[in-house]
Amino acid sequence: MSELSLRQVSKSFGSLKVIKEVDLEIEKGAFTVFVGPSGCGKSTLLRMIAGLEDITSGDLDIGGARMNDTDPSKRGIAMVFQSYALYPHMTVRQNMGFALRFAGVPKAQIDRQVMDAARILELEPLLERKPGQLSGGQRQRVAIGRAIVRHPKVFLFDEPLSNLDAELRVHMRIEIAKLHKRLGATIIYVTHDQVEAMTLADKIVVLRAGRIEQTGTPLQLYTDPDNQFVAGFIGSPKMNFLPARVAEGGDGQGGAAVTLEDFGVTVPVAGLTGLPAPGTQITAGIRPEMFNEQASESISVAVEMVEHLGSETLVHGRGAGDLVTIKYPGISAKGDGSDRLDARFNPADLLYFTGEGARIR
Amino acid sequence: MDLLVQRLRVGLVYLFLITAAFLSIFPFLWMVLGATNTSADISRGKIGLGGALIANIASFLEFADVPLILWNSLKIALLTTLFTLAVASIAGYGFEIFRSRLRDRIYRFLLLTLMIPFAALMIPLFIMMGKLHLINTHWAVILPSIGSAFIIFYFRQSTKAFPFELRDAARVDGLKEWQIFLLIYVPVMRSTYAAAFVIVFMTAWNNYLWPLIVLQSNDTKTITLVVSSIASAYYPDYGAVMVSAILATLPTLIVFFLMQRQFVQGMLGSVK
Numbered sequence: 001m002s003e004l005s006l007r008q009v010s011k012s013f014g015s016l017k018v019i020k021e022v023d024l025e026i027e028k029g030a031f032t033v034f035v036g037p038s039g040c041g042k043s044t045l046l047r048m049i050a051g052l053e054d055i056t057s058g059d060l061d062i063g064g065a066r067m068n069d070t071d072p073s074k075r076g077i078a079m080v081f082q083s084y085a086l087y088p089h090m091t092v093r094q095n096m097g098f099a100l101r102f103a104g105v106p107k108a109q110i111d112r113q114v115m116d117a118a119r120i121l122e123l124e125p126l127l128e129r130k131p132g133q134l135s136g137g138q139r140q141r142v143a144i145g146r147a148i149v150r151h152p153k154v155f156l157f158d159e160p161l162s163n164l165d166a167e168l169r170v171h172m173r174i175e176i177a178k179l180h181k182r183l184g185a186t187i188i189y190v191t192h193d194q195v196e197a198m199t200l201a202d203k204i205v206v207l208r209a210g211r212i213e214q215t216g217t218p219l220q221l222y223t224d225p226d227n228q229f230v231a232g233f234i235g236s237p238k239m240n241f242l243p244a245r246v247a248e249g250g251d252g253q254g255g256a257a258v259t260l261e262d263f264g265v266t267v268p269v270a271g272l273t274g275l276p277a278p279g280t281q282i283t284a285g286i287r288p289e290m291f292n293e294q295a296s297e298s299i300s301v302a303v304e305m306v307e308h309l310g311s312e313t314l315v316h317g318r319g320a321g322d323l324v325t326i327k328y329p330g331i332s333a334k335g336d337g338s339d340r341l342d343a344r345f346n347p348a349d350l351l352y353f354t355g356e357g358a359r360i361r
Numbered sequence: 362m363d364l365l366v367q368r369l370r371v372g373l374v375y376l377f378l379i380t381a382a383f384l385s386i387f388p389f390l391w392m393v394l395g396a397t398n399t400s401a402d403i404s405r406g407k408i409g410l411g412g413a414l415i416a417n418i419a420s421f422l423e424f425a426d427v428p429l430i431l432w433n434s435l436k437i438a439l440l441t442t443l444f445t446l447a448v449a450s451i452a453g454y455g456f457e458i459f460r461s462r463l464r465d466r467i468y469r470f471l472l473l474t475l476m477i478p479f480a481a482l483m484i485p486l487f488i489m490m491g492k493l494h495l496i497n498t499h500w501a502v503i504l505p506s507i508g509s510a511f512i513i514f515y516f517r518q519s520t521k522a523f524p525f526e527l528r529d530a531a532r533v534d535g536l537k538e539w540q541i542f543l544l545i546y547v548p549v550m551r552s553t554y555a556a557a558f559v560i561v562f563m564t565a566w567n568n569y570l571w572p573l574i575v576l577q578s579n580d581t582k583t584i585t586l587v588v589s590s591i592a593s594a595y596y597p598d599y600g601a602v603m604v605s606a607i608l609a610t611l612p613t614l615i616v617f618f619l620m621q622r623q624f625v626q627g628m629l630g631s632v633k
Binding site (some may be wrong): 047050051052071072073074077078079081082083084085086087088089098099102103 | 524526527529530531532533534535536545548549551
């Protein structure tokens with residue numbers, strides 16, 4: 001059942017349209033991540049759901065009721081902010097109970113709900129402290145606790161980990177994932193970090209310039225992106241894009257071929273019915289981790305730099321054009337001390353995009 | 362050699378600081394010592410403790426109803442401060458928070474009013490107060506001071522450091538705008554309020570020219586007017602002038618020292 005739905009939702013600031021006819025269904029209990037580059041409108045969309053920004057047109061339903069004009073406090077949402085937004089003059093206990101106090105909940109019940117949330121997040125020893133006396137991670141937990149206390153239908157997280165250092169971020173990411181499992185809550189989470197998106201999400205919504213580019217599970221987006229933008233955005237290191245030209249059209253079953261222009265290599269293409277006419281300029285995409293020793297085809301790359309990361313080895317090099325990244329698992333001597341490298345791949349691992357960036361299927 | 366130059370430099374710095382400190386403190390010292398001397402001794406330039414303190418206090422008490430004038434000053438200063446802080450902080454908050462095309466024009470116009478000298482406003486203000494039948498009342502002193510463009514400017518600049526996500530969090534928590542202002546903004550900005558309190562209280566307490574014009578009867582006068590009238594008597598009793606000056610200075614000193622920490626914090630920026 002859908003807990004939250006957006007139908008043709010748009011937002012304009014004056015003549016500038018920042019969210020463009022967004023349609024989205026979010027299922028009860030799902031962990032949905034909005035991801036996209038800075039300025040893509042993901043935070044604005046979250047704030048529209050929260051009621052902190054007006055919806056210019058379209059409908060927002062939460063729990064089956066239209067919420068466009070409902071006060072933020074009555075939408076059944078709770079929000080965790082990037083800066084945590086804890087009230088600095090109140091103790092942790094007061095911060096967590098503040099919304100309930102305002103909703104007229106009896107004091108005994110507020111105490112009980114605050115204690116329950118504090119227990120879940122191990123905040124009990126900190127309840128009488130003020131936010132200024134807490135570390136970044138503790139503040140983050142209090143901010144989450146403040147949301148939990150309200151028993152909302154939907155939790156909204158606005159880049160909640162971006163103010164933490166790398167180690168704590170990984171730790172809190174796991175905490176949030178565990179919390180989601182434990183509470184079974186519906187969560188909408190905004191981030192620009194695609195690793196966070198991949199690890200946390202049941203469903204990822206990729207946004208660009210106020211539009212949804214693709215919606216799907218992390219692995220769907222990774223293996224089967226709808227367009228070049230999603231293919232490039234999901235995955236790290238990012239997918240290599242190579243200029244290519246259709247060599248032979250074939251009949252959709254076989255016989256088609258594409259030339260990778262930077263390398264002068266022609267590879268067979270199978271199973272694509274949408275391949276344009278021979279001679280058409282297209283783009284071929286291959287993920288750095290798809291290169292492997294046993295594969296059938298190869299490109300010859302002039303090595304420019306090798307990065308040994310221990311768990312993987314990245315070789316950066318190029319043919320006639322842009323830089324290509326090749327990833328080998330573990331410690332590899334590939335590319336070390338040599339000028340050229342034959343990087344092998346299977347033609348089936350190549351994805352093709354039109355000049356406009358749409359996926360060719 | 363280097364050590365000598367360094368010592369000389371430190372010595373010069375200290376000499377400068379001692380001179381500056383002396384110049385700042387000397388008038389206070391002279392005021393306190395003067396309060397213990399007779400008018401004749403003060404005129405002669407005596408600097409030292411004398412035995413005329415009681416006589417000077419008696420003479421000052423004879424000249425004016427001291428509790429009443431102190432109460433007048435305190436009432437005017439406190440009410441002016443409270444109203445100014447209320448109006449200026451609401452205005453500063455509003456100017457910073459609400460987007461409107463007119464906002465910056467109104468704000469610029471407001472800042473322009475800082476350039477109008479008070480002397481140019483005196484006569485129109487006097488006529489206004491006359492029409493409102495407020496001449497010779499404390500409201501005539503308080504009302505024109507409330508809309509202070511400078512304090513509005515100060516609050517708006519400080520509000521720029523207010524974390525606006527707190528306002529969003531409060532909205533999600535169910536607070537209306539006036540509740541956000543009272544329950545979140547005011548406590549978070551308390552150092553700004555403290556600094557503004559010190560500035561406005563001191564200005565109101567020391568206000569001289571406008572009260573001189575609108576407060577005409579003795580029972581409405583403030584301490585600054587009384588100090589001035591003792592000093593401008595035909596035979597001024599300088600001992601009594603010194604006693605009155607101490608009384609006039611004391612409350613501002615107390616306010617400053619009580620709020621010194623918050624004042625400095627407020628001037629540096631109140632939100633961390």
